[in-house]
Each structure stands twice: as C-alpha cells, then as structure tokens.
Amino acid sequence: MSKSIEELKSLTIQIRRDILRMVHAVNSGHPGGSLGCTEYFTALYGKVMEYRLPFTMEGKNEDLFFLSNGHISPVFYSTLARFGFFPVEELKTFRKLDSRLQGHPTTHEGLPGVRVASGSLGQGLSVAVGAALGKKLDGDKNLVYSLHGDGELQEGQIWEALMFAAHNKVDNLISTIDYNNRQIDGDVDDVLSLGDLHAKLEAFGWTVLNEKNGNDLEAVIAILEKAKSETGNGKPVVIILNTEMGFGIDYMMGTHAWHGKAPNDEQLELGIKQLYLEAPADY
Structure with a gap:
C-alpha cells in the first residue's frame, strides 16, 4: 500500500524510536549509523523499490536490496518489520539468544527480507554486482540496490567490485554510500581519507550522483x-x-561516539522525547 510523504515522515520517527529501544534493551548495537540512514530505508521501501510480499529468497521479477554495512541492522530490521516483512513484536528479540534478529544480519534463521549475511565489511558490493548480473542473464528487468558505509570504502574488495561492475556494464545496479564521514575510530578523513570520492568513482566508470x-x-x-x-x-x-550519524538525537550528533554504543535508561528517555509522535505505535 502506497503511503503519503507525511505518513513516511512519521514512520521515520517511529523507526528511530525502534532503533533506540532495540539497542537499549540489550545494551549493544549500532545506533549512530542506523539513525543516520533512516530516511534512506524509508524512501527505498516506502516509495522507490519494487518488491513483493510474502518474501521469497530468489526474488525474480522484483527489485533486490543488499545491506553491506551490516552493523546498522537496527534500522534494517525496523524497516522490514514496519513494512510488513515480519511482525513488529519480533523487534523485541534483537540480539537475544535464538533470535532471528542477530547483531549482523544472517540468512540461516530465515528472516524475511534478508538475502545475504553481512557485517564483514567490503563484501556487499560484490554480492550486489553478482545479483545484478544474474538478473541480466535471466532477462529480469528489475534493479538491484545496495548500501555501504563510507569507512567501508577503505576495504580493497570494494574497489575490485567497482572496476568489475563498470567493465561488465552492470547498469541495473544502484549503490548508495552513507557519507557521514564517521567510523568507529573517528572521522573518516582522519582514519583514512577517501579524497575526492566523486572523481574516483567517476574514474572507475560509474555514473555518480550526489545528495547533500x-x-x-x-x-x-x-x-x-x-x-x-x-x-x-x-x-x-x-x-x-x-547524512549525519545519530540524526534526530541531539546528543548523538556531531560525534562518532555512538557508532556502536547503546543509550542508558536516562539517555533512552531523553531520546524518545526528542522523537515525538502524536500516536506512537511502539512495540
């Protein structure tokens, strides 16, 4: 069912509330990047991507999505639940024993919406390129989407995949880089600068778009x-x-400190108050 922009904006607030509650409940997880990517996931699943429910792993004649920076699983799980892939109630099991919602997405639990295990950074683009080539071989006109962290681009496998995709004219692939300039050890520019990323990607044969x-x-x-x-x-x-890491929560923005740290009780309460909904549908 198509949702209005206002409904989707309210949903971004709800997803952010989910993220805070999920990582707080188990005192672990990655809220910063999850909060920063909420608009991307809401836009992708709410307006842009063509997909069908119930979920099937082979995904023929529908768009596919691959999360490469798997540590931002809270936003991925919340989005999938809120768009009907599995019950919202299951978000309560995040990172718990025997849960399908592991800290990094995996496939052997059979969680609807997850097509590949991710968390070992640098691998997701190779998977997405392979899936896109597979669609071409099958005569499938649908698209493949992937999401990557900016710090992840420090991995060499990413650049091999970039070269391979351009060489093979994989033009049914849309990859997005979450450029928040922060990673677990600090600012990306301080850890290992990406330089002129637009020029580099263009030189590797990709069509490059920018959104500030x-x-x-x-x-x-x-x-x-x-x-x-x-x-x-x-x-x-x-x-x-x-994007801004920790977007929507004032004490999480402007720093890399919340890359992989959960809020305590007081911080959770403060964060939830900042994410106001007139009629919250909390799990």
Whole structure:
C-alpha cells in the first residue's frame, strides 16, 4: 500500500524510536549509523523499490536490496518489520539468544527480507554486482540496490567490485554510500581519507550522483528516482548520500561516539522525547 510523504515522515520517527529501544534493551548495537540512514530505508521501501510480499529468497521479477554495512541492522530490521516483512513484536528479540534478529544480519534463521549475511565489511558490493548480473542473464528487468558505509570504502574488495561492475556494464545496479564521514575510530578523513570520492568513482566508470541532504526524506526519494532514470545506460550508478550519524538525537550528533554504543535508561528517555509522535505505535 502506497503511503503519503507525511505518513513516511512519521514512520521515520517511529523507526528511530525502534532503533533506540532495540539497542537499549540489550545494551549493544549500532545506533549512530542506523539513525543516520533512516530516511534512506524509508524512501527505498516506502516509495522507490519494487518488491513483493510474502518474501521469497530468489526474488525474480522484483527489485533486490543488499545491506553491506551490516552493523546498522537496527534500522534494517525496523524497516522490514514496519513494512510488513515480519511482525513488529519480533523487534523485541534483537540480539537475544535464538533470535532471528542477530547483531549482523544472517540468512540461516530465515528472516524475511534478508538475502545475504553481512557485517564483514567490503563484501556487499560484490554480492550486489553478482545479483545484478544474474538478473541480466535471466532477462529480469528489475534493479538491484545496495548500501555501504563510507569507512567501508577503505576495504580493497570494494574497489575490485567497482572496476568489475563498470567493465561488465552492470547498469541495473544502484549503490548508495552513507557519507557521514564517521567510523568507529573517528572521522573518516582522519582514519583514512577517501579524497575526492566523486572523481574516483567517476574514474572507475560509474555514473555518480550526489545528495547533500541525506536526512531530508523528499530529497532522498528524489535522488533515488533520479538514479533509477540513469540505469540502463551502460554504467552502474552510485549515490554519495551525505547524512549525519545519530540524526534526530541531539546528543548523538556531531560525534562518532555512538557508532556502536547503546543509550542508558536516562539517555533512552531523553531520546524518545526528542522523537515525538502524536500516536506512537511502539512495540
């Protein structure tokens, strides 16, 4: 069922509330990047991507999504639940024993919406390229989407996959880079600068799009739709999406400290108050 922009904006608030509650309940997880990518996931599943329910692993004649930076699983799980892949109630089991909602997504638990195990950074683009090539071989006209962290681009396998995709004209692939300039050890520019990322990606043969307002839902929808219009032209497409780690929670923004740290009771309460909903549908 299609949702209005206002409904989707309310949903981003709810997803952020889910993220805080999930990591708080088990005192572990990665809230910072999850909060920063909420608009991307809401736009992708709420407006842009073509998919069917119930979920099937082979995904023929529908769009596919691969999360490469698997540590931001809280936003992925909340999005899947809120869009009907599995019951919202199951979010309570995040990172608990025998849960399908592991800290990093896996496939052997059979969680609907998860197509590949992720968490070992640098591997997701290779998987997405392979899936996109598979669709071409099958005559399947649908698209493949993938999401990557900016710190993840320090992994060499990413650049091998970038070269391979361009060489093989994988033009049914839209990859997005969550460019918040923060990773677990500090600012990306301080740990290992990516330099002129736009120029590098362009030199590797990709069509490169930029969006400076990665936490503006309408802007994210627009850049994803623009990316769709660029497919089929002989080049893979990449979006450099500028986001803010911890967006929506004032004490989590402007720092890398919340990359992988859960809020305590007081911080949870403060965060939930900042994420106001008139009629919250909390799990």
